[in-house]
Amino acid sequence: xxxxxxxxxxxxxxxxxVRERVAEAATTAGRVGDDIxxxxxxxxxxxxxxxxxxxxxxxxxxxxxxxxxxxxxxELADVELNWHFVGQVQGKKARQVRSYANxxxxxxxxxxxxxxxxxxxxxxxxxxxxxxxxxxxxxxxPAGVEPLAERxxxxxxxxxxxxxxxxxxxxxxxxxxxxxxxLGERVRMLAPEATxxxxxxxxxxxxAIAEGATHLRIGTAITGNRPAER
Ligand SMILES: *Cc1c(COP(=O)(O)O)cnc(C)c1O
Numbered sequence: 001x002x003x004x005x006x007x008x009x010x011x012x013x014x015x016x017x018v019r020e021r022v023a024e025a026a027t028t029a030g031r032v033g034d035d036i037x038x039x040x041x042x043x044x045x046x047x048x049x050x051x052x053x054x055x056x057x058x059x060x061x062x063x064x065x066x067x068x069x070x071x072x073x074x075e076l077a078d079v080e081l082n083w084h085f086v087g088q089v090q091g092k093k094a095r096q097v098r099s100y101a102n103x104x105x106x107x108x109x110x111x112x113x114x115x116x117x118x119x120x121x122x123x124x125x126x127x128x129x130x131x132x133x134x135x136x137x138x139x140x141x142p143a144g145v146e147p148l149a150e151r152x153x154x155x156x157x158x159x160x161x162x163x164x165x166x167x168x169x170x171x172x173x174x175x176x177x178x179x180x181x182x183l184g185e186r187v188r189m190l191a192p193e194a195t196x197x198x199x200x201x202x203x204x205x206x207x208a209i210a211e212g213a214t215h216l217r218i219g220t221a222i223t224g225n226r227p228a229e230r
Pocket of ligand 1: 041043064086087166201202203217218219220221
């Protein structure tokens with residue numbers, strides 16, 4: 001257990017504060033807070049932090065690097081957790097990621113869909129949309145969303161939940177999230193069940209809730225600052 005330094009809030013206090021802010025933003029948006037899943041992103045933090053979170057009732061955990069996620073999932077096999085993979089997936093690691101991840105938030109290209117096809121268990125996924133002009137960022141560009149959705153719908157072993165995005169730096173978050181919501185409506189014409197939207201992080205989750213986010217990916221607001229990148 002990490003002891004809080006005097007005056008700084010503990011993990012459970014930060015978690016409670018975020019839960020309250022989520023409930024408030026949901027009420028403001030005329031929504032029910034229960035249809036919003038808070039995924040706690042624990043990258044760079046040790047597995048022991050995830051155990052603490054589980055003891056506080058958190059079962060949705062997000063990771064963005066395959067090796068780290070795989071090691072933690074193995075170490076925490078005794079804990080009831082849903083693993084959300086939120087980082088870029090390399091094609092050659094796709095099969096390994098699907099072996100421990102319950103949900104993959106970052107499906108962004110046809111070749112990755114093909115690499116994730118399986119006749120074994122189904123894995124849930126989001127299509128990640130790139131809202132920047134930088135093609136090096138993860139995500140399919142908005143024009144490619146519908147064809148990619150069709151490819152996932154035709155792929156055995158994948159279940160499409162909806163869209164995921166990160167609000168670009170410098171852009172107004174609320175407008176970015178509105179754009180994702182509109183794209184999501186188009187996906188829903190192809191796949192009526194694909195109603196979920198994974199958007200909203202520590203700095204912008206109230207805006208995401210206002211635009212219909214169903215899955216928030218929150219790191220530092222709950223975990224505190226991340227240990228330095230290794
Ligand atoms: C790290 C990360 C988050 C959480 O970011 P915070 O700003 O710490 O809340 C959310 N989504 C993705 C894809 C991430 O990599």
